[in-house]
Amino acid sequence: MRDTTAGASATGVITSRENRWLKEFRVALRGGVPTAEGAVGVEGVRLVEEALGSGCRVQAVLISEGGERHREKLAPFLGRPEMAFPVLRTTDRLFEGIADTEHPQGVAALVVPRKVDLDELLATPRGACAPLMVVLAGVQDPGNVGTILRTAAAFGATGCVTTATGQSGTASPFAPKALRASAGAALHLPIVSGMALGILLTQLKLSGIHTLASCVHEEERGALRSSGQAMAPWEVDWCQPIALLVGNEGAGLPQEIVHSADGSIHIPMASRVESLNAAAAAAVVLYEAYRQRKKGSGE
Amino acid sequence: MRDTTAGASATGVITSRENRWLKEFRVALRGGVPTAEGAVGVEGVRLVEEALGSGCRVQAVLISEGGERHREKLAPFLGRPEMAFPVLRTTDRLFEGIADTEHPQGVAALVVPRKVDLDELLATPRGACAPLMVVLAGVQDPGNVGTILRTAAAFGATGCVTTATGQSGTASPFAPKALRASAGAALHLPIVSGMALGILLTQLKLSGIHTLASCVHEEERGALRSSGQAMAPWEVDWCQPIALLVGNEGAGLPQEIVHSADGSIHIPMASRVESLNAAAAAAVVLYEAYRQRKKGSGE
Numbered sequence: 001m002r003d004t005t006a007g008a009s010a011t012g013v014i015t016s017r018e019n020r021w022l023k024e025f026r027v028a029l030r031g032g033v034p035t036a037e038g039a040v041g042v043e044g045v046r047l048v049e050e051a052l053g054s055g056c057r058v059q060a061v062l063i064s065e066g067g068e069r070h071r072e073k074l075a076p077f078l079g080r081p082e083m084a085f086p087v088l089r090t091t092d093r094l095f096e097g098i099a100d101t102e103h104p105q106g107v108a109a110l111v112v113p114r115k116v117d118l119d120e121l122l123a124t125p126r127g128a129c130a131p132l133m134v135v136l137a138g139v140q141d142p143g144n145v146g147t148i149l150r151t152a153a154a155f156g157a158t159g160c161v162t163t164a165t166g167q168s169g170t171a172s173p174f175a176p177k178a179l180r181a182s183a184g185a186a187l188h189l190p191i192v193s194g195m196a197l198g199i200l201l202t203q204l205k206l207s208g209i210h211t212l213a214s215c216v217h218e219e220e221r222g223a224l225r226s227s228g229q230a231m232a233p234w235e236v237d238w239c240q241p242i243a244l245l246v247g248n249e250g251a252g253l254p255q256e257i258v259h260s261a262d263g264s265i266h267i268p269m270a271s272r273v274e275s276l277n278a279a280a281a282a283a284v285v286l287y288e289a290y291r292q293r294k295k296g297s298g299e
Numbered sequence: 300m301r302d303t304t305a306g307a308s309a310t311g312v313i314t315s316r317e318n319r320w321l322k323e324f325r326v327a328l329r330g331g332v333p334t335a336e337g338a339v340g341v342e343g344v345r346l347v348e349e350a351l352g353s354g355c356r357v358q359a360v361l362i363s364e365g366g367e368r369h370r371e372k373l374a375p376f377l378g379r380p381e382m383a384f385p386v387l388r389t390t391d392r393l394f395e396g397i398a399d400t401e402h403p404q405g406v407a408a409l410v411v412p413r414k415v416d417l418d419e420l421l422a423t424p425r426g427a428c429a430p431l432m433v434v435l436a437g438v439q440d441p442g443n444v445g446t447i448l449r450t451a452a453a454f455g456a457t458g459c460v461t462t463a464t465g466q467s468g469t470a471s472p473f474a475p476k477a478l479r480a481s482a483g484a485a486l487h488l489p490i491v492s493g494m495a496l497g498i499l500l501t502q503l504k505l506s507g508i509h510t511l512a513s514c515v516h517e518e519e520r521g522a523l524r525s526s527g528q529a530m531a532p533w534e535v536d537w538c539q540p541i542a543l544l545v546g547n548e549g550a551g552l553p554q555e556i557v558h559s560a561d562g563s564i565h566i567p568m569a570s571r572v573e574s575l576n577a578a579a580a581a582a583v584v585l586y587e588a589y590r591q592r593k594k595g596s597g598e
Contacts, residue, residue, distance in 0.1 A: 143442070151579045156569030183574065234590070270455030270589060275482065280450045280582035283575070287583040290569060291533070 050184025052077035064095035067106020121159035138248035146181025147279035153185035155290035213261040233288035349483025351376035358409040363394035366405020420458035437547035445480025446578035452484035454589035512560040532587035
């Protein structure tokens with residue numbers, strides 16, 4: 001581990017190397033996009049801890065003067081010989097200019113999310129009865145994307161796929177707001193991001209994974225009710241290999257996706273006029289899946 | 300119904316009356332605080348529709364030039380003789396200066412939330428088997444407050460209490476961000492806001508309403524597990540009169556509240572290191588309550 005000071009050296013001179021790191025941090029944090037090398041930025045003690053413990057490659061850690069008070073919490077990770085990345089120090093003022101949050105805690109990291117193959121997701125991971133995948137198809141709010149990832153990890157989902165950005169695309173799971181909302185789950189839950197929905201559905205079919213369309217909108221439910229397809233979460237057998245499809249917050253899933261899926265679920269509600277937030281709906285469904293899988297495994 | 304034009308009259312002169320309304324809208328929307336008369340601001344077609352249909356007193360509606368395209372959707376409400384409030388018109392530019400959102404839809408309303416007595420909440424409403432109250436004690440993110448209200452309404456909660464702001468206070472359910480996240484539920488779900496938690500707990504006890512502390516943190520769960528108190532959501536009898544206590548996103552409920560509650564619940568999760576977002580946790584618990592109550596009522 002090297003420990004250098006960026007922007008706060010004794011002479012007040014920033015070396016070009018330090019300057020390059022500060023720029024990278026700014027791109028990833030304030031800019032909200034991955035660096036040229038594919039690193040994403042995480043900020044705050046909890047997320048940096050998650051990043052250091054995730055097994056993902058950490059490129060650099062940045063600590064401001066005020067952030068020094070958190071160094072002890074990070075020490076177990078920073079002290080390891082395999083952690084061969086620079087730990088840079090900077091002033092609080094420079095940190096504030098780089099950070100994406102209003103009241104930064106003064107610690108940040110650049111971390112490269114694991115590249116996951118779809119094949120990995122399609123296989124049954126150790127300890128799980130069958131794959132339980134969450135497919136985000138058009139979820140546009142990064143907060144919702146992150147919250148769903150957090151919930152998915154908590155309820156034992158084995159992986160997640162996000163569709164390519166664009167018209168019916170999903171917000172990046174690695175954008176700062178999504179990473180924060182995921183409480184770090186985006187770094188340890190296996191994620192394949194930016195897939196074309198059509199190709200994915202074909203792959204799922206070929207792999208014998210049951211696709212379930214989550215329908216939160218009255219119109220979708222109406223269409224499904226007439227065809228007798230829609231099930232309540234507790235009517236689904238969650239111990240089979242399942243991919244849960246979650247659609248856009250406003251428009252839901254495209255009609256053709258709902259119809260081509262192997263099944264559909266809706267969450268019964270007290271009143272027809274009510275609806276659920278996308279992340280709340282996903283939480284309810286994934287809880288039901290976990291409950292059944294836990295029971296099935298005899299835990 | 301009167302229809303006046305604020306800030307866009309033929310002569311370009313804004314009357315002092317129109318100017319007063321624009322100021323009120325700005326306080327409520329951009330300022331995010333209730334007006335002197337207790338009105339809160341709602342923005343966007345869907346929320347204004349909710350406000351007009353909520354039975355709450357509407358003080359005024361504001362429509363920009365660009366917002367005119369939504370007038371047809373609102374017409375069923377605006378045309379009624381009992382809707383005796385001014386409908387003001389303004390320019391898109393003035394509207395943007397008043398709005399709280401980045402891409403305003405050009406329609407807004409000032410609406411006075413219903414005053415609800417705690418006694419009303421403590422009584423069993425028509426159609427419900429028993430009161431099911433949600434008590435928000437320290438939920439600080441307005442988005443979480445709104446999402447929980449939306450979920451509570453969807454799953455048949457009979458009312459909500461929010462604790463007084465301050466140290467362990469809860470964000471106002473009527474702040475613009477909370478109103479938006481609630482999708483209007485904040486205007487029709489009976490809410491008592493700003494209560495002192497101690498007084499509330501005494502009242503609940505006197506009324507025979509079972510208090511259940513929702514514990515999402517490992518420490519809380521650890522403390523409870525040793526005392527054998529914590530139940531899984533499905534172990535609770537949700538048909539009895541219940542008040543579900545939801546605490547702060549980071550710190551949870553104060554220890555003394557957890558211990559003085561009649562019972563506690565935790566949501567089993569796949570891994571000890573995971574946790575759930577406050578709104579996701581509330582969704583899971585309220586879903587379970589609804590499922591049991593629906594079954595109990597023989598629906």
